[in-house]
Structures are given as C-alpha cells and as structure tokens.
Amino acid sequence: MSKIILSSRNALEHVHVRQRGSKWSYRFEKAKVDGKRQTVERSGFATREDAQLAGIKAYEDYQHGIRQGNSPDMSFADFLDIWFERTKLDARNNTLELREKNIRLHLKPALGSYRLTSLSPQIIDGFVRQKRQDGYSYETVDRMLSNIKVALDYAIWPMELLKANPAQLIKVPGKNFAELSRRRPRRRIENDELVQLFDHFPFGNTYHMPLALGLYFGTRIGETLGLSWADCDLDARELHIRLQIQRLSMRGHHSLHYLCDLKTESSHRTLAFDSEIVLPLLRRWRQQQRANELAYGEDYFYNYILPAKDYQGRPIQKIVSLEKCYPAPGPRLDLICTQPSGKYIKPCSLSYQCKRIREMGIRDFDFHCLRHTNLTMLGESHASLTEIMTRAGHSDAKSTMTYVDSRLEMQERPVQMITKKLKHIL
Structure with a gap:
C-alpha cells in the first residue's frame, strides 16, 4: 500500500475500486457534459492495489490533460x-x-x-x-x-x-x-556552354522553351513548367510567377502531377522582360503551338485541371492531358511549355534531359544551374542585391548570395570606384 500512500490525496478521494468476480476495476467521474455525469471505468486487474494504482494514474492524467493513448510510456x-x-x-x-x-x-x-x-x-x-x-x-x-x-x-x-x-x-x-x-556544385554555366546547349535544343524542340525561360527569368523547374499564357502579359511585357507543377507519388498507385502554390510568399513575383529577345520568342512560340495544333488535328492534346486529393486527403489540382476531340472534363490549363503534341512537360522528363546535357560535356549541369547562372549574370552586370533578390523571389539576402558566384567581372565597378577616390592620393 506504500505506493498508493505516495499518490495524491485528491486522486485517492475520487478513484473508487471494486471487485467483480476474481478481477478488480477502478472508476472515477469526469466533468459533466450538458449536465449529465460522465464516468470512466476500467476492469481486469488482478489485485485491488493494481486497480487503485491504475485508477490514480488515469485520474491524474485526466486532471493534467493527458489524453488516453498519449502516455509518456508509449513507444x-x-x-x-x-x-x-x-x-x-x-x-x-x-x-x-x-x-x-x-x-x-x-x-x-x-x-x-x-x-x-x-x-x-x-x-x-x-x-x-x-x-x-x-x-x-x-x-x-x-x-x-x-x-x-x-x-x-x-x-x-x-x-x-x-x-x-x-x-x-x-x-x-x-x-x-x-x-x-x-558533391556536384551548382555553377554559372559559361557562355560557350550555353551556345552548345541551345544548339542541341533548338527552337521547336520540346525542351527549348523551358531551358530558355529558366535561363532568362531564373525560375525554378516547377515554376517554369507551371507557367500558363494567362500568367504572361505580352503587351505589358510581364510574367507572373504564381503556381508550380509538382509530382505526387501515390503509394500503391501511379504518380500524378498537380498544380500548386509556390513554396513561400516571396516566391510570388512579377518579372519584366525585354522587347528584343523574350517578347519575340514568346510570340513566335505561341504561333508555333497553334501550328502544332493544326498539324496534329484531333490528336493534339489539351491540358486540364481536375479536382483530386493527395494521400492525406487534402484537395489538389491534378493535371491531365486529353486529345482535343474529347469533351473538356474541367477548366483548361493553357501552358506555355508543352510538348509538340500539346501535352504538359513533366519535371522528371526535363530532369532526365539534364542528365543528357551532362553527357554532352556540360559538367555538373542541372536545371537549377540556369537559375544560378541567371543570378550570377545579374551580379556580373552590377545589379543591386535588392534587384537580384526580387528577381529570385527570395526574402533574405543570405539565400540569394548562395546562388551568386564571385566572378572577376564583378570587380570592375569596385575598382573604378576606389580608383576615383584614390587617384589624387596615391
């Protein structure tokens, strides 16, 4: 009985034990609900002391808000x-x-x-x-x-x-x-390597537009593939980064791809573009997509958004591609980056092409290297840190600086500044 004596007096007053046949049980009352008494009772204990100890512990757990099943003794x-x-x-x-x-x-x-x-x-x-x-x-x-x-x-x-x-x-x-x-470092892809890259993936190739947009805008792979024409204002020369394509691996089922929000609030951004390179490229590609649709006819694919659930039961926007001859099962997703047949491009397919690019001799290449290259180019051009952060969609300078290589070209402006200060002194 010494163990019971050491327990709280309050619990002893509220826990009642009784014998039923050869077994003992404990019982205590919880707070009333709608004025009705609520009782906890457990049985099956070999001795009175076992029932009393278990009852005291259960009552004290209840008093301290520890839910049953959340015992500190759990595995x-x-x-x-x-x-x-x-x-x-x-x-x-x-x-x-x-x-x-x-x-x-x-x-x-x-x-x-x-x-x-x-x-x-x-x-x-x-x-x-x-x-x-x-x-x-x-x-x-x-x-x-x-x-x-x-x-x-x-x-x-x-x-x-x-x-x-x-x-x-x-x-x-x-x-x-x-x-x-x-570890394979991400690096600034040199200009001659970029020429080699786009010689291998010329305009009209499935992967030309994702690679070109990733290089020019510094967008992530999911952001690039998730861009739709609704995000692109050709008149204002603005691209709105607001969604991304992600792959969902469903255990026991085929994986699917879905459209979802960006990783952080700062990732939502509007990027301006020029009228010399990107504007003509986008217009030319829009015309090419229409020509592809005419060439494929009824075999051309449209992309749609359908409601689905992930394996946690949360709602997601699943992407499906269907031949244009079929009735639309949901809202159409008019993507910028598509295959010649109109189908959306999977991130894993683009990543596989990055492996082929490495085999071409462009070492350490992956899609994120284009983002690294874009931000380093901005640094080479003496863009301010704030300007680079804005283009990258970063909320802090530390993240941005991990993408910007230290290049000799970046010393040109500091050299000019210090020379101007010291030319009459040294």
Missing part, C-alpha cells in the same frame, strides 16, 4: 505515428513523402521499440553514427536527424510528454571538405 514508433498524422497539414507533399519514407525505413526499425521517455542522446547519436557507417550521405542522415528533432520538439510542446529534447545537440559526423568537394 517511439507509436509516437511517430501520432506526430506524422497531427502535422500533415503543416507540410507540403514532397516533405511528407520524405518524412514518411524516413519513418518507415529508418526511424521505426532502429528506434521504434524504445519508449519515448527512454530515448537518450547516446542512443540517438549511436543511430546517426551507424547510418553514416552504413554508407548513407551526410545530407540523407541529416534529414533523418531533423525528423527526430522536430518530432521530439512536438513531444515537448504541445504534447507535454517530454521536458527536454535528447536529440537537440546531436550532430551528424563527417561534414568535411572532402565530402563537400564530392
């Missing part, structure tokens, strides 16, 4: 399920895909059997080091550790199951110069 695997379900609405689909995969393939097999409260810095550090020893890259293990840290932060608040985060100070080992040097 880390069960907690990860709770965390994943309750944070679905706060994350984008791509983030959730990676998170679900990390939980299923890595976190649960290695750490799921531990009690949530028994996870220690030593255990988590051992997990991280073992993953590195197994050959996983620094970035991959860092994402796993990030999932652990964010989940355990949720256990602290608002769940109130932990008082401190045991993963808070854990670092992924092996972030050294040798590893960083092996």
Whole structure:
C-alpha cells in the first residue's frame, strides 16, 4: 500500500475500486457534459492495489490533460505515428513523402521499440553514427536527424510528454571538405556552354522553351513548367510567377502531377522582360503551338485541371492531358511549355534531359544551374542585391548570395570606384 500512500490525496478521494468476480476495476467521474455525469471505468486487474494504482494514474492524467493513448510510456514508433498524422497539414507533399519514407525505413526499425521517455542522446547519436557507417550521405542522415528533432520538439510542446529534447545537440559526423568537394556544385554555366546547349535544343524542340525561360527569368523547374499564357502579359511585357507543377507519388498507385502554390510568399513575383529577345520568342512560340495544333488535328492534346486529393486527403489540382476531340472534363490549363503534341512537360522528363546535357560535356549541369547562372549574370552586370533578390523571389539576402558566384567581372565597378577616390592620393 506504500505506493498508493505516495499518490495524491485528491486522486485517492475520487478513484473508487471494486471487485467483480476474481478481477478488480477502478472508476472515477469526469466533468459533466450538458449536465449529465460522465464516468470512466476500467476492469481486469488482478489485485485491488493494481486497480487503485491504475485508477490514480488515469485520474491524474485526466486532471493534467493527458489524453488516453498519449502516455509518456508509449513507444517511439507509436509516437511517430501520432506526430506524422497531427502535422500533415503543416507540410507540403514532397516533405511528407520524405518524412514518411524516413519513418518507415529508418526511424521505426532502429528506434521504434524504445519508449519515448527512454530515448537518450547516446542512443540517438549511436543511430546517426551507424547510418553514416552504413554508407548513407551526410545530407540523407541529416534529414533523418531533423525528423527526430522536430518530432521530439512536438513531444515537448504541445504534447507535454517530454521536458527536454535528447536529440537537440546531436550532430551528424563527417561534414568535411572532402565530402563537400564530392558533391556536384551548382555553377554559372559559361557562355560557350550555353551556345552548345541551345544548339542541341533548338527552337521547336520540346525542351527549348523551358531551358530558355529558366535561363532568362531564373525560375525554378516547377515554376517554369507551371507557367500558363494567362500568367504572361505580352503587351505589358510581364510574367507572373504564381503556381508550380509538382509530382505526387501515390503509394500503391501511379504518380500524378498537380498544380500548386509556390513554396513561400516571396516566391510570388512579377518579372519584366525585354522587347528584343523574350517578347519575340514568346510570340513566335505561341504561333508555333497553334501550328502544332493544326498539324496534329484531333490528336493534339489539351491540358486540364481536375479536382483530386493527395494521400492525406487534402484537395489538389491534378493535371491531365486529353486529345482535343474529347469533351473538356474541367477548366483548361493553357501552358506555355508543352510538348509538340500539346501535352504538359513533366519535371522528371526535363530532369532526365539534364542528365543528357551532362553527357554532352556540360559538367555538373542541372536545371537549377540556369537559375544560378541567371543570378550570377545579374551580379556580373552590377545589379543591386535588392534587384537580384526580387528577381529570385527570395526574402533574405543570405539565400540569394548562395546562388551568386564571385566572378572577376564583378570587380570592375569596385575598382573604378576606389580608383576615383584614390587617384589624387596615391
């Protein structure tokens, strides 16, 4: 009975136990709802003391707002399920895909059997080091550790199951110069390489317009492929970046592509363009699309937006391509970047072409290099940091500067300025 004596007097007064046959049960009253009494009762305990202890704990959990099933004694695997379900609405689909995969393939097999409260810095550090020893890259293990840290932060608040985060100070080992040097760096594509690129993908080729727009505007791959003619004001020479195409991998089903909002509020931007290069290019391409439609006839495809749901049940705008002879199943999406047949271009198809471009000899190329090249060109032309940030759709200078290479051309203006100041002194 000593264990019971140590429990709170308040709980002892409210928890009642009784014997039913050979088993014992506990019972206590919760707050009234609409004036009616609400009772909690559990049975099946071997002794009176077992029933009393369980009842006291259940009552104290109730008093402190701990929901049943959210016990600090739960396994880390069960907690990860709770965390994943309750944070679905706060994350984008791509983030959730990676998170679900990390939980299923890595976190649960290695750490799921531990009690949530028994996870220690030593255990988590051992997990991280073992993953590195197994050959996983620094970035991959860092994402796993990030999932652990964010989940355990949720256990602290608002769940109130932990008082401190045991993963808070854990670092992924092996972030050294040798590893960083092996990663493919994004770089400014040189002018002669750009000439080679567009010789290989001339006007009329499926990938000419995405590559040209990505280079001129510095747009991301999803933003580029999601541009519609409704976003393009040829008279005002403005392009409105407001949506993007993303791929959704549905487990057990074929993947689909959908139109969604941009990553951040600052990504929404209006980009001006010139009347010498881009305006004639867009007009020429618009005419080419119409010529393609005439050439393909009834076999030409229109793109539509249909309502669908992602694997969390959230509404999305699915993109489908249908021959023009079929009735329209939904609003038409008049995209700028299309295949000659009219179909939309998938991001994965464009990424595959980037692999072919690397095989052509343009080293380290991916679509994001065009964005890197665009912003570095602006720096070479002595555009202000604010101007570069605006074109990039960044909200902070730090993000922008990671895209701008330090080039010798950028020293021309500072040299002129310092020469003007010092020419009468030195």
